[in-house]
Amino acid sequence: MPPPFTDDKSPICIPFILNRLKLHRQQASSQQPPPPLIIGLNGIQGVGKSTLVVPLAAALEQEGIPTLVCSIDDFYLTHEDQVALARANPDNALWQVRGEPGTHDIPLLISVFSSLLRHEATLLPQYDKALFSGQGDRLPPSSWKPINSNSNSPPLQVIILEGWCVGFRPIAPSAITAKHASPSRTLHQHRLEHLLAINEKLKEYDQVTDMFGAFLHIDSENIEYVYDWRQEQEEHLRLARGDSNAGMTKEQVVKFVDAYYPAYELYSEGLRNGLLPGRPGAQLRMIVGRDRRVKQVVEI
Template sequence: MPTESEAGWPRNYAATVDIALRPLAQLILERRRQRPFMVGLSGPQGSGKSTACEVLSDLLRGHGLRVASLSIDDLYLTHAERQILARDVHPLLATRGPPGTHDRALGMSVLAALRAGESLALPRFDKSTDDRTPEADWPWFEGPADVVLFEGWCVGARPAPMADLATPLNALERNEDPTGVWRAYVNTALAADQTLFAQLDALIQILPPDFEVVVGWRREQEAKLRAARPGAPGLMDDAQVARFVAHFERVTRRLLEEGPARADAVLRLDAERRPLSFSVRQPAPPPSTL
């Protein structure tokens, strides 16, 4: 019989649990040397990061650990704050998601509080309204945390050399950012975001077969949101999703190329999100004292 937690997991998810998430929970248990152990979970839009975090949280709680979960999506600037950026810097900054549209100070304060063993309300963002959830509605986490799971599409991403930004990558960059102001701002913000990612003790990466499947995955994700909140103003149709994903393409492609060599563990998926492999990078041995 499945446990209460397992009964709530998605159907046909057993292979992902057995191939990757149970071994990942065991890896966290083995490598945890302090409280809390902060784990970043990176993967492109629609790759199943949120579900993986929920299941991984259940597995770790089954070992008696207190687990706090936070998404980088929960750190988006408010709608009003992004409108100011769009007016003062570049119109594309009205769109949530890329580096530069997150509240880095909020993220640092939340992770610092969790690192200090505090209890606190964890921020949340409502994508159906494209705005931050009122603070009174944020869920309360009772500390101290043993493990912190911090997931997001660009968690662990690194900025590109500025010279790489010169040539537009897609129609969005070519038509709406011809002078490169927006992509330079995003890249500079990502460089500053390294202070946030430096708080992590381990990085796990979910890899799709290629970038092209991401649009389809994101469309599926948005369709679920539309079904749950019909008529909500912040939701997108398929054409809007394709344009939305173009905002993320440059950073995502770079992370898919160079991230696996740095990640502590990598879960590779096929186009149907079925697990192909799970690999763990062994930590470097301590330097010799001889």
């Protein structure tokens, strides 16, 4: 069973966010109201990023800071487009299911964020992972979440975008080649050209990453903890439903995480080195242990 959730991260994140928001307001003093501060939040699956954003947003709201939380998952390609991507690349296992860079609608994400930065009425996409027998699909715009639809609402001050691949930046093709030739957990399972294709597609994501005024990184002492954490989530699902057959088996969990793991092997180092070089102090890295509790904090 997963251990009970203890929020030891919000007390670390809130002072950091408040400081970055103060600097953001100073830099945007000529704009009234200033555009919201966009914060990226990255963490490997199961580390607790989705759980963290709830108390994080609540704490900011208590400080009088209107906050919007969204997930990069809501910007997955439509089912139709994902199927087309898979069919166009039948040998590339990384694109046969949603998840890896290249399976998100980045132009839509940029359009939504650009509108939010201007405080315009905006519809936030919603994605249902249960549709098409778990393959998922984007819901129709009539089901999207309206933002800034009420002129009497205070303007947004903070937007938090969370996701397992948020902040990943492409690396040099030579680095991909070197990593592919070195011992690894999953990279050797894929052809080099398929990894290079993912890396090329990741260049589009830089346009989103460059919008971040701050970044939160929940890192792990050992990335392979993701397999245990994902298994714990499945155990929690079975308990919550009272169904011992619910969720994925251990073998299915390994296969599921293996589909994402190549990106961890390729891009985690870049996150740790810092992804906002022109903004010193704008990145907060929290390193957690197997129990998901913070062991070390690094400001980059």
